Amino acid sequence: MATRRVWVWTELTDGAPQRPALELLTAARGLGEAAAVLLAPAGDEAIAALGAHGAAVVYHGDDAIYTQYAVEPQVAALAALIEAEAPDLLLFPSTFTARDVLARLAGRLGAGVIANATSVRFEGDRLLATVPYTGAYVATVTLEGPAPYLVQVRPKAYPVEPVGGQAEVRPVATALDPAACRVQVVETVPQVAEGPNLEEAEVIVAGGRGLGKAENFRLLEELARQLGGAVGASRAVVDAGWVPYSYQIGQTGKTVKPNLYIACGISGAIQHLAGMKGSKHVIAINQDPDAAIFEIADLGVVGDVLTIVPKLTERLAGR
Amino acid sequence: MKICVTVKQVPDPNLPMQVDPATHRLVRNPDQSILDPADEYGVETALRLVEEHGGEVVVVSMGPPSAADALRRAMAMGADRAILITDEALAGSDARATARALAAVIRGEQPDLVICAIEATDAYTGMVPGMLAELLDLPQLTFARQVAVEGQTVTVHRDIEGATQVLRAQLPALLTVTASIAEPRYPSFKGVMAAKRKPIDERDLASLGLEAGAVGAAGAAERVVALEEVREEKQGQMVTDDGTGSSVEAIVAFLERIQVV
Numbered sequence: 041m042a043t044r045r046v047w048v049w050t051e052l053t054d055g056a057p058q059r060p061a062l063e064l065l066t067a068a069r070g071l072g073e074a075a076a077v078l079l080a081p082a083g084d085e086a087i088a089a090l091g092a093h094g095a096a097v098v099y100h101g102d103d104a105i106y107t108q109y110a111v112e113p114q115v116a117a118l119a120a121l122i123e124a125e126a127p128d129l130l131l132f133p134s135t136f137t138a139r140d141v142l143a144r145l146a147g148r149l150g151a152g153v154i155a156n157a158t159s160v161r162f163e164g165d166r167l168l169a170t171v172p173y174t175g176a177y178v179a180t181v182t183l184e185g186p187a188p189y190l191v192q193v194r195p196k197a198y199p200v201e202p203v204g205g206q207a208e209v210r211p212v213a214t215a216l217d218p219a220a221c222r223v224q225v226v227e228t229v230p231q232v233a234e235g236p237n238l239e240e241a242e243v244i245v246a247g248g249r250g251l252g253k254a255e256n257f258r259l260l261e262e263l264a265r266q267l268g269g270a271v272g273a274s275r276a277v278v279d280a281g282w283v284p285y286s287y288q289i290g291q292t293g294k295t296v297k298p299n300l301y302i303a304c305g306i307s308g309a310i311q312h313l314a315g316m317k318g319s320k321h322v323i324a325i326n327q328d329p330d331a332a333i334f335e336i337a338d339l340g341v342v343g344d345v346l347t348i349v350p351k352l353t354e355r356l357a358g359r
Numbered sequence: 360m361k362i363c364v365t366v367k368q369v370p371d372p373n374l375p376m377q378v379d380p381a382t383h384r385l386v387r388n389p390d391q392s393i394l395d396p397a398d399e400y401g402v403e404t405a406l407r408l409v410e411e412h413g414g415e416v417v418v419v420s421m422g423p424p425s426a427a428d429a430l431r432r433a434m435a436m437g438a439d440r441a442i443l444i445t446d447e448a449l450a451g452s453d454a455r456a457t458a459r460a461l462a463a464v465i466r467g468e469q470p471d472l473v474i475c476a477i478e479a480t481d482a483y484t485g486m487v488p489g490m491l492a493e494l495l496d497l498p499q500l501t502f503a504r505q506v507a508v509e510g511q512t513v514t515v516h517r518d519i520e521g522a523t524q525v526l527r528a529q530l531p532a533l534l535t536v537t538a539s540i541a542e543p544r545y546p547s548f549k550g551v552m553a554a555k556r557k558p559i560d561e562r563d564l565a566s567l568g569l570e571a572g573a574v575g576a577a578g579a580a581e582r583v584v585a586l587e588e589v590r591e592e593k594q595g596q597m598v599t600d601d602g603t604g605s606s607v608e609a610i611v612a613f614l615e616r617i618q619v620v
């Protein structure tokens with residue numbers, strides 16, 4: 041049987057491949073020959089990083105049009121590339137852009153999609169993926185063909201593994217129809233985030249409704265700064281408008297796996313746990329001794345976050 | 360301006376979810392099902408746009424006959440009319456099959472805007488809106504936390520990883536909206552009464568011109584082959600704070616033990 045060809049949808053931040061794409065290269069290498077698809081202007085370092093993480097090939101569309109227009113030029117280029125090259129499997133990370141491109145591509149190909157997978161494998165010619173469902177179930181899911189199969193994978197499902205290879209670059213020719221450039225990216229403003237972002241942080245301090253009001257998130261920011269970590273949130277406080285959606289951790293938010301997760305005033309609903317229970321260590325602070333979050337905590341503290349968090353920050357600052 | 364909002368009836372997310380072990384499908388008990396809270400943001404967004412620019416809000420759903428209740432709720436909020444795609448053969452649809460059915464109806468409506476939630480609360484694949492945009496050949500502006508329409512131009516503000524972004528396109532277009540976009544209104548008594556008289560247009564497969572094999576379980580590409588229940592519990596250490604921050608020492612000791620400090 042010919043080697044399976046597995047493509048990974050890749051995006052850049054500050055000129056470097058995003059971590060989720062590097063994670064998926066690990067998955068792709070395990071399944072066959074890994075290739076990265078990169079539709080964005082990029083420097084040599086980005087290409088080298090993809091090779092170093094196992095991409096044998098980088099399909100590179102080096103055109104500014106991909107940053108000026110959203111979704112449709114990417115889908116058009118990808119569909120043409122798929123038609124020409126006939127890969128077996130495409131893996132997409134769970135980023136906003138990847139989700140948009142994947143859904144539209146699936147619509148164009150008339151293909152099905154597996155979303156939210158945490159592992160992907162083949163059993164003979166049958167594709168199988170593991171998909172956690174609501175935190176209470178884990179499903180094994182397959183897709184009807186024909187190939188290519190389209191799968192979206194949750195963050196942190198695979199480790200980043202530098203293997204020290206070199207990628208062959210294959211330019212993606214752009215003969216893009218202007219009619220495929222309908223969504224103009226008027227501006228992209230980087231949010232000046234202090235410290236690490238949620239996906240990469242080793243320590244996450246997350247807040248829930250128990251903080252009482254939006255202003256109290258400042259207490260978490262101070263603790264996070266002290267620990268070199270990032271701040272996250274439950275959906276209840278995102279819905280309340282205290283913090284933006286990008287803070288949300290859980291089933292419908294981000295999946296995080298830090299070394300330490302400190303849950304402050306979070307009840308531990310199953311949908312929240314779905315996004316953080318892979319954390320190596322969990323500290324939970326909650327007034328309610330019966331809160332579900334304590335069931336998965338390594339250290340459970342029954343008490344008032346508004347008292348404990350500032351004291352803890354102060355104590356750590358004094359060290 | 361005519362706006363179609365896709366809305367779904369989902370099992371009440373505040374109750375434990377149940378999956379039928381034989382079919383691997385979610386148990387949908389009509390008495391315990393509601394309009395997806397995520398879709399209320401789309402309905403609210405549409406109502407505000409129509410209040411500003413004039414026009415009509417049409418809510419569209421695919422589901423069992425009981426999904427009419429979810430449509431009534433959206434109409435009680437203020438939507439003008441509803442379309443329910445319901446047919447035995449639609450059961451077991453995946454995102455692809457759902458998008459096909461919704462597209463068939465929305466195509467006939469020729470709306471200026473289609474509004475979806477970013478993902479459904481029960482299935483949360485987030486794949487239907489993008490598929491729908493492609494099938495309808497509409498530009499898609501997603502994850503909106505703010506939307507404005509001026510003339511034929513729609514502008515969306517959104518948050519993505521590490522950045523905020525502004526997207527712009529010409530109508531007609533498809534949007535997905537997040538919870539930050541607007542606080543959904545609570546239906547008034549008058550609204551509830553008015554909704555009882557508003558029409559729900561029921562469509563079956565034949566009227567959509569769809570093949571039975573294109574939708575429902577037969578048209579689904581994604582299949583569940585096994586389902587396992589999981590339960591996880593840790594036996595962690597517990598401390599109780601005395602109200603003055605006495606637990607801080609235990610926390611610091613833990614941080615030292617795991618070498619975070």
Ligand SMILES: Cc1cc2nc3c(=O)[nH]c(=O)nc-3n(C[C@H](O)[C@H](O)[C@H](O)COP(=O)(O)OP(=O)(O)OC[C@H]3O[C@@H](n4cnc5c(N)ncnc54)[C@H](O)[C@@H]3O)c2cc1C
Binds near residue numbers: 251306328479
């Ligand atoms: C389909 C679906 C998807 C969802 N996706 C997500 C998701 O991605 N992420 C997510 O987080 N949620 C998600 N949810 C929502 C989830 O079910 C919960 O509603 C939410 O996580 C609750 O947030 P919370 O813990 O902040 O609030 P609450 O449940 O209200 O908990 C607040 C906690 O704070 C404690 N508390 C109050 N005051 C204090 C104090 N002074 N000191 C200490 N403790 C205090 C209380 O004892 C309580 O335990 C989803 C729900 C559904 C149905």
Ligand SMILES: Nc1ncnc2c1ncn2[C@@H]1O[C@H](COP(=O)(O)O)[C@@H](O)[C@H]1O
Binds near residue numbers: 421480488
């Ligand atoms: N059966 C359905 N009827 C109406 N709208 C739906 C249906 N399924 C999905 N949608 C819409 O598509 C969004 C995303 O759904 P999903 O892709 O299943 O996560 C939902 O929030 C709805 O707005």
